[in-house]
Amino acid sequence: xxxxxxxxxxRGERFFRRLLRLFPAEFRxxxxxxxxxxxxxxxxxVAARGGAGALLRLWLETVWGVLTTAPRAHWDLxxxxxxxxxxxxxxxxxxxxxxxxxLAVGIGANTAIFSLVNGILLRPLPWREPERLVTLFxxxxxxxxxxxxxxxxxxxxxxxxxxxxxxxxxxxxxxxELSGVGTSERVVVARVSPGLFPLLGTAPAIGRPFADADDDxxxxxxxxxxxxxxxxFGADPSLIGRTIALDRExxxxxxxxxxxxxxxxxxPVLNGEPAALYVPIAFTATERGGFGAWYNNSTVARLKPGxxxxxxxxxxxxAAKEVGARYPAQLKDLGEKLTxxxxxxxxxxxxxxxxxxxxLMGAVGMVLxxxxxxxxxxxxxxxxxxxxxxxxxxxxxASQVRIxxxxxTESVLLAVAGALxxxxxxxxxxxxxxxxxxxxxxxxxxxxxxxxxxLFTLALALATPLFFGVLPALRSALLPPSSLLADxxxxxxxxxxxxxxLGALVIAQCxxxxxxxxxxxxxxxSFVRLSRTDTGFQAEGVVNATMVLPSGRYATGRQVKAFFHxxxxxxxxxxGATAAGAANSRPxxxxxxxxxxxxxTADAAAMPNRTIAGTWTEGRYFEALGIPLKAGRFFEExxxxxxxxxxxxxxxxxxxxxxPNGDALGHQVKWGIESSRLPWMTIVGVVGDIKQGALDxxxxxxxxxxxxxxxxxxxxxxxxxxxxxxxxxxxxxRPTAAVGADLLAAVRRLDPExxxxxxQPVPEIVDDSVKxxxxxxxxxxxxxxxxxxxxxxxxxxxxxxxxxxxxKEIGVRLALGATASSVLWLVLRRxxxxxxxxxxxxxxxxxxxxxxxxxxxxxxxxxxxxxxxxVSAGLSLLVLLAGLAPAWRATRVDPIAAxxxx
Amino acid sequence: MFHVLVALADGxxxxxxxxxxxxxxxxxxxxxxxxxxxGIIKRLLADGLVREVDAEGDERRRSYLLTxxxxxxxxxxxxxxxATIALARRKxxxxxx
Numbered sequence: 001x002x003x004x005x006x007x008x009x010x011r012g013e014r015f016f017r018r019l020l021r022l023f024p025a026e027f028r029x030x031x032x033x034x035x036x037x038x039x040x041x042x043x044x045x046v047a048a049r050g051g052a053g054a055l056l057r058l059w060l061e062t063v064w065g066v067l068t069t070a071p072r073a074h075w076d077l078x079x080x081x082x083x084x085x086x087x088x089x090x091x092x093x094x095x096x097x098x099x100x101x102x103l104a105v106g107i108g109a110n111t112a113i114f115s116l117v118n119g120i121l122l123r124p125l126p127w128r129e130p131e132r133l134v135t136l137f138x139x140x141x142x143x144x145x146x147x148x149x150x151x152x153x154x155x156x157x158x159x160x161x162x163x164x165x166x167x168x169x170x171x172x173x174x175x176x177e178l179s180g181v182g183t184s185e186r187v188v189v190a191r192v193s194p195g196l197f198p199l200l201g202t203a204p205a206i207g208r209p210f211a212d213a214d215d216d217x218x219x220x221x222x223x224x225x226x227x228x229x230x231x232x233f234g235a236d237p238s239l240i241g242r243t244i245a246l247d248r249e250x251x252x253x254x255x256x257x258x259x260x261x262x263x264x265x266x267x268p269v270l271n272g273e274p275a276a277l278y279v280p281i282a283f284t285a286t287e288r289g290g291f292g293a294w295y296n297n298s299t300v301a302r303l304k305p306g307x308x309x310x311x312x313x314x315x316x317x318x319a320a321k322e323v324g325a326r327y328p329a330q331l332k333d334l335g336e337k338l339t340x341x342x343x344x345x346x347x348x349x350x351x352x353x354x355x356x357x358x359x360l361m362g363a364v365g366m367v368l369x370x371x372x373x374x375x376x377x378x379x380x381x382x383x384x385x386x387x388x389x390x391x392x393x394x395x396x397x398a399s400q401v402r403i404x405x406x407x408x409t410e411s412v413l414l415a416v417a418g419a420l421x422x423x424x425x426x427x428x429x430x431x432x433x434x435x436x437x438x439x440x441x442x443x444x445x446x447x448x449x450x451x452x453x454x455l456f457t458l459a460l461a462l463a464t465p466l467f468f469g470v471l472p473a474l475r476s477a478l479l480p481p482s483s484l485l486a487d488x489x490x491x492x493x494x495x496x497x498x499x500x501x502l503g504a505l506v507i508a509q510c511x512x513x514x515x516x517x518x519x520x521x522x523x524x525x526s527f528v529r530l531s532r533t534d535t536g537f538q539a540e541g542v543v544n545a546t547m548v549l550p551s552g553r554y555a556t557g558r559q560v561k562a563f564f565h566x567x568x569x570x571x572x573x574x575x576g577a578t579a580a581g582a583a584n585s586r587p588x589x590x591x592x593x594x595x596x597x598x599x600x601t602a603d604a605a606a607m608p609n610r611t612i613a614g615t616w617t618e619g620r621y622f623e624a625l626g627i628p629l630k631a632g633r634f635f636e637e638x639x640x641x642x643x644x645x646x647x648x649x650x651x652x653x654x655x656x657x658x659x660p661n662g663d664a665l666g667h668q669v670k671w672g673i674e675s676s677r678l679p680w681m682t683i684v685g686v687v688g689d690i691k692q693g694a695l696d697x698x699x700x701x702x703x704x705x706x707x708x709x710x711x712x713x714x715x716x717x718x719x720x721x722x723x724x725x726x727x728x729x730x731x732x733x734r735p736t737a738a739v740g741a742d743l744l745a746a747v748r749r750l751d752p753e754x755x756x757x758x759x760q761p762v763p764e765i766v767d768d769s770v771k772x773x774x775x776x777x778x779x780x781x782x783x784x785x786x787x788x789x790x791x792x793x794x795x796x797x798x799x800x801x802x803x804x805x806x807x808k809e810i811g812v813r814l815a816l817g818a819t820a821s822s823v824l825w826l827v828l829r830r831x832x833x834x835x836x837x838x839x840x841x842x843x844x845x846x847x848x849x850x851x852x853x854x855x856x857x858x859x860x861x862x863x864x865x866x867x868x869x870x871v872s873a874g875l876s877l878l879v880l881l882a883g884l885a886p887a888w889r890a891t892r893v894d895p896i897a898a899x900x901x902x
Numbered sequence: 903m904f905h906v907l908v909a910l911a912d913g914x915x916x917x918x919x920x921x922x923x924x925x926x927x928x929x930x931x932x933x934x935x936x937x938x939x940x941g942i943i944k945r946l947l948a949d950g951l952v953r954e955v956d957a958e959g960d961e962r963r964r965s966y967l968l969t970x971x972x973x974x975x976x977x978x979x980x981x982x983x984x985a986t987i988a989l990a991r992r993k994x995x996x997x998x999x
């Protein structure tokens with residue numbers, strides 16, 4: 001529209017021209033020279049009349065004018081493009097709906113998973129300067145676990161001697177009975193160092209924090225969590241200063257923690273369950289002197305400003321020397337081996353979930369790419385149909401940049417619509433995920449769709465068009481208009497080029513779908529293996545009821561033993577019961593680990609690590625849980641009575657390891673190290689191995705002892721605490737719901753106030769132990785299914801397009817005598833060739849990527865051949881199915897009609 | 903925008919002349935910058951209120967001319983403003999002293 005101005009450009013004008021670059025190219029093309037000329041006239045005029053001040057004012061006004069007008073010019077153009085794009089999409093609603101739906105699936109899945117990643121990994125822990133918070137453990141070479149909690153004396157010495165920390169605090173969880181408010185209930189109580197809350201940088205919302213004076217076993221004070229305060233006490237502020245009953249002992253409520261305060265955080269293996277209320281940890285004198293025992297306290301510390309983890313590590317090495325020096329002589333060996341690993345607290349909380357979240361994020365990333373390829377496919381197919389329109393616009397003078405911009409705006413419109421729908425989908429997905437996430441992922445309270453997540457979705461909406469919109473747009477723009485016009489009328493080279501591009505996209509889709517499906521397949525195979533894993537016991541028909549005896553009411557060994565005995569007797573007498581027993585641990589939750597020593601006949605060298613799992617039983621525990629007897633006998637009623645010979649039953653693994661010839665019966669073992677003065681026990685039976693933890697945990701050697709033998713009549717705190725958990729098991733022929741009700745009633749008769757938690761069929765307990773794997777498997781399988789469907793859709797789309805474009809060619813072939821089967825093969829061959837390429841790429845990618853998943857698999861190798869074969873066969877079958885409809889349509893082409901199309 | 907239409911009332915005018923005319927008509931109260939002026943011109947062109955012509959004596963330069971439609975719009979706008987002012991003048995607050 002405007003003509004170049006030959007006059008030389010002084011510096012000012014060059015600057016003005018640069019300023020004009022803020023306008024859209026089109027605007028510049030239309031008015032740039034004219035504006036430069038006008039500005040020059042204006043400037044000459046002002047310079048002649050006014051001088052420096054007026055010139056400065058002119059410049060300021062000009063710059064301001066450009067800065068305010070240019071965005072408006074862009075906006076006008078965008079509105080124009082968007083309006084045009086909307087009209088064009090409205091003309092083709094089928095295309096728009098499918099494209100938006102595909103993008104919604106991709107963006108929605110990404111948004112949902114990103115909100116998990118954001119809440120768990122990216123959001124800082126909700127405490128003051130969380131980067132300075134660390135967690136400490138104890139470590140001893142040869143111990144059954146790599147890192148374990150602190151014992152009271154070790155904690156005391158480290159806190160006293162380490163110099164890198166502002167403070168250290170210990171905490172551990174316990175179950176307690178909260179009574180006197182409606183029905184009594186089991187609550188998780190955290191015993192915490194009084195310094196814990198100031199260390200975290202938090203304080204009670206009402207009332208006072210713990211004082212140092214509260215850290216005394218005699219002080220009975222409690223801080224309530226906000227949720228419990230609202231639920232059980234109706235958010236009554238006058239509760240402060242009043243007493244509540246915990247384990248049937250009075251505790252004074254001194255405060256309520258702030259709303260949303262969650263501690264301990266979920267995630268760590270030790271003490272990883274948020275507590276409902278908090279009491280001072282108040283180590284007893286016995287605990288403080290308990291060197292070599294009770295390594296069950298979690299430790300959190302705050303680094304001094306400027307101190308690095310490495311410096312703290314060096315500091316802890318010297319603290320370890322101090323600890324070793326203070327261990328009593330008979331435990332010196334252990335004490336001197338101890339070291340204290342240190343990790344950032346955030347890493348301890350979320351570290352175990354990182355791999356799963358990264359895999360899920362990678363998976364949804366692939367789903368999004370597949371969605372983008374699908375939409376790109378659709379757009380390319382559509383661009384075939386739109387070529388005439390674009391060619392006419394181009395001939396009428398629209399520049400290539402203008403056409404690309406137009407097509408790209410349409411892509412952005414699709415993506416924004418897809419993102420809005422995706423946001424709604426993510427909201428739905430999250431609601432579905434969250435119940436599972438609460439039980440399987442750390443920090444569930446931090447997972448939500450917040451502003452940052454919405455920003456991420458917005459970024460996706462703007463980034464995805466780069467993947468699906470650029471290719472079709474560039475292709476349309478790079479071809480000269482004449483070829484576009486020609487291509488729109490006949491099927492020529494440009495049409496073939498488009499088919500090649502479509503083919504490449506389908507190959508990419510298939511490859512991504514293969515990678516995802518192999519990943520999901522490996523998890524599914526792991527899960528199937530896991531589900532088939534033998535627990536070692538017969539869970540079917542067994543119900544378990546867990547209760548913890550409150551120390552206020554059950555203060556002596558005699559009282560605890562009497563309850564165990566009476567509860568088992570009551571359960572055994574219930575209608576339909578075939579066996580009843582009790583133990584101090586729930587099935588799949590045997591936490592007790594103890595050192596033990598066999599007599600001289602054992603092959604001691606076969607078992608250098610003398611720490612085994614221990615369970616204390618009452619009644620017919622083995623029959624009730626269905627643990628098979630391998631040799632000897634089960635415990636009898638009289639075992640454990642005073643004056644009887646002390647007996648023990650070993651697991652098969654333990655018996656075989658120590659007495660490989662199978663002659664363990666009659667030999668003796670004792671608890672503790674060799675110098676221990678605990679009595680010898682005679683092996684009377686060998687039973688089958690059972691899983692002590694979740695299905696994917698390793699089986700460890702185990703010993704069983706009658707509870708009555710272990711607990712003396714006069715035993716008291718703190719030792720009695722290890723036997724206060726009662727797990728009542730009954731095997732019955734009746735439905736589990738009825739059995740559960742009977743168990744509850746039996747317990748109520750013995751102690752009406754006792755809170756019973758977890759009345760649960762044992763198969764359900766087994767099921768619960770694989771929850772987190774079920775979550776990851778189901779999620780990834782869902783994404784893989786979506787990916788496969790989208791890939792199949794892509795194949796279908798391409799073939800349908802090819803058949804439509806080649807109707808004439810097919811018609812000619814049929815007219816020349818080609819059979820239907822040869823035409824069918826012609827089309828399907830194309831699908832199979834694309835799949836073969838996609839498969840090869842995908843399998844190679846899967847081989848490279850699934851190695852990252854090895855930590856998530858169970859008894860399945862990342863290169864598991866079965867998974868790879870099944871996925872390959874499955875994809876090929878799916879593609880064949882997707883190709884059948886277009887291929888069938890090709891065989892139905894009427895040669896005469898096809899030839900008339902010319 | 904109305905100021906630009908008024909500035910064009912006497913016949914075809916090029917960019918800088920429009921700027922000066924607007925400034926003169928408003929006694930310097932309204933000073934359009936180059937960017938603002940061409941933003942307005944683009945919209946007037948798009949709406950068909952003005953059209954481009956080669957400037958007299960300099961064919962590299964472009965002038966702008968009110969189309970018949972542009973003239974009608976300018977007149978209608980002037981009449982609307984007049985009527986609005988007449989309405990206001992009925993109240994003592996707006997009467998000329």
